Amino acid sequence: MTMSLETRLVVSSIALLATVCAVIATATTLLFHDFLTDRLDSQVTSAARRSTSAAAQRDDQPPQAREVSFLLSPGQAEGTFGARIRQGVVRRAAVLTGIATVRELPAPPSLAAVSRAPVTVNLGPLGDYRMAAARTPDGDVLVTGLPMTAVDSMLTRLVVVEAAVTLAGVVLTAVVGTLLVRRAVRPLGRLAATASRVSELPLATGDVVRLARVPEVDTDPCTEVGQVGGALNRMLGHVETALAVRHESETRLRRFIADASHELRTPLASIVGYAELTRRSGEWHGPQTEHALGRIRSEAGRMTTLVADLLLLARLDAGRPLERVELDLSPIVVNAVSDAHAAAPRHRWVISLPDRPALVLGDADRLHQVVTNLLANARTHTPPGTTVTATVRLGERVCVEVADDGPGIPGHVLPHVFGRFARGDGSRSRLAGGSGLGLAIVSAVTAAHDGWVEVRSEPGNTVFTLSLPPGRTRK
Ligand SMILES: Nc1ncnc2c1ncn2[C@@H]1O[C@H](COP(=O)(O)OP(=O)(O)O)[C@@H](O)[C@H]1O
Ligand SMILES: [Mg+2]
Structure with a gap:
């Protein structure tokens, strides 16, 4: 498919812009994801530290609450997940839902894999959590986790903003780019119009014509189009000169032929006349002379016809009107x-x-x-x-x-x-x-x-x- 220069320029700038935006957006999103996860991980690590120190002190809770009482220690944020694993079995799991209230959870299956370094665990309807494990002095493993919803929603917002900015950029490029390119390409159209107007002229016929020129504004040598326009104008000038020279030389040749034929007529008439006169005078009558004089007459007659034909053709060529x-x-x-x-x-x-x-x-x-x-x-x-x-x-x-x-x-x-x-x-x-x-x-x-x-x-x-x-x- 062939596209106009205008469409091609606009489409390629849009494609370029979209690619650059996509690369920037991907890089930003990845970096931001890492940054937010790192921050959450350090929060998870602090929460895990709080959990272990709380588990060592708190024992005034009812026995069934004691297992996850570390969630209630000061500083733990709402939504914090906690679980106690004893001898490889999850004793209890819960989420802090408000001030001093926890909601019991069924034991999540994948807690055994949680180590000291935070990892992501999916808690079903509660979504993803970053979790870290820590060991209490009595040998239990406490798992503490924080929800990733904040990180996810931050990233979602970032992607939405990036998409919106990219879209706006594309639309702006399409509109402004089209206007700019159209303005830049317009002189080319004028050049093409001039060239095609000249190409329609019947230059082969000898008439001198004034050829159209590219407008002055399109011949600025500082621009590429201007250079083409200037060159086109110079070329048209040369063509015009060449046509004029050719026409001039044709006219001169025609006039020369006309003049020559015209000038030849008189001496030819004399030759014919004198040959005839000599023949009639009968002064020296030999059969050979008689024949020679006859030949002179007929050849001179032929030449007279030829000269008359040449003169007629030269006059017709010059467009001399005929009688009507x-x-x-x-x-x-x-x-x-x-x-x-x-x-x-x-x-x-x-x-x-x-x-x-x-x-x-x-x-x-x-x-x-x-x-x-x-x-x-x-x-x-x-x-x-x-x-x-x-x-x-x-x-x-x-x-x-x-x-x-x-x-x-x-x-x-x-x-x-x-x-x-x-x-x-x-x-x-x-x-x-x-x-x-x-x-x-x-x-x-x-x-x-x-x-x-x-x-x-x-x-x-x-x-x-x-x-x-x-x-x-x-x-
Ligand atoms: N009726 C015709 N029959 C055969 N040949 C012809 C006839 N008319 C013209 N020609 C050919 O065309 C040529 C050009 O004709 P013309 O221009 O009248 O020149 P010219 O008669 O002086 O030779 C002739 O030389 C001849 O060969
Ligand atoms: Mg003939």
Whole structure:
């Protein structure tokens, strides 16, 4: 069973206190018992001495009283027991009950064992007695005893008082201890609250946040909790700095990529332009030059696309908002499919559209690019003859589905197919010359539209599904 720190501290202090009290009480009781018995023993010894000297003098009593007349000698206390043993037989036993009155007792059986040193003898209803024996000049043995009731009741009272004090101590410790421990533990609770509040923050996302701190009162280095609190605050400070630094460097990198892509566009446009101009001028017409100029143009075109993709991704990463206008997805899909059909006439192209407009809020160019990228993949990563089906579906959300019955996405690419520069290394995709950014752009643009994209792929059936929130007005 796990107990809270608070309960554990209180319970252990109570257990400790109770143990100490029990040890002290036992020791005190034993010592007190010995002390009282010693005192009683010396009284018994004096009483025995009085008995012998009285037995030597007193003989004016009636014969039957004479046997225990020593009980009546001055100084004997009420309750004193006396017995005379002659030749091993108890002649008479009695207890002094008042001034000069004795009560006869039946002879107790265990008197023979009584010696000069006091011993305890039980007298049945009269309780325990301390008794000592003494011999008279005429050879009789006189046994004198005093009751132990006083000793017993003293000890009982002592035990009762000790128990009461222990109980009071335990109750006091429980109440005061709980209050004190609770007060001492409270700062720990505040520390835990701060730590758990910070742990709930989404620190993995790049945004800079001001982290919660432990309150000033809980950072006093003179206390253990304060040391933890101070250390926690310093750690939070470091984490905050690290996050800020990371965010800063990410921002810088993003801006660098954006700037670089932006700057690359102009020289690329010049390269394309001059290559085209040279080709058209027809000044030096050799088939080899013609080919080289064509290559320059197409590679520069590819690079232009790559740079544009990089720039778009950098802007989406920076959270640059997209245009948000209400538009119908169906014509976008129709246009994209007809472009794809023109590019790959040997594929079979199928379109399935709903009978109502598929309205979404979004950026028409970017959504066109998304559908184009999906169709381009279905075209370039599949052999001719493949059937590609583009479906627009209306439901709670607006879905666009691009399916093909080609060979499917290679197993090692599928898990991170939406990652940047993730691509299958088959000869087909090399031929197709994709940059590996196509699906990354699909994913980022869809996310910027509060949507998501999913993929399912097996040989013969590859399906990409875009899911977008519906536009506000739907007819
Ligand atoms: N319809 C598809 N059929 C088979 N493989 C695909 C399909 N779509 C995507 N892939 C695989 O996913 C990879 C990543 O696609 P993408 O991000 O568009 O990059 P790229 O097309 O430039 O190679 C591709 O290289 C290809 O291996
Ligand atoms: Mg692609």
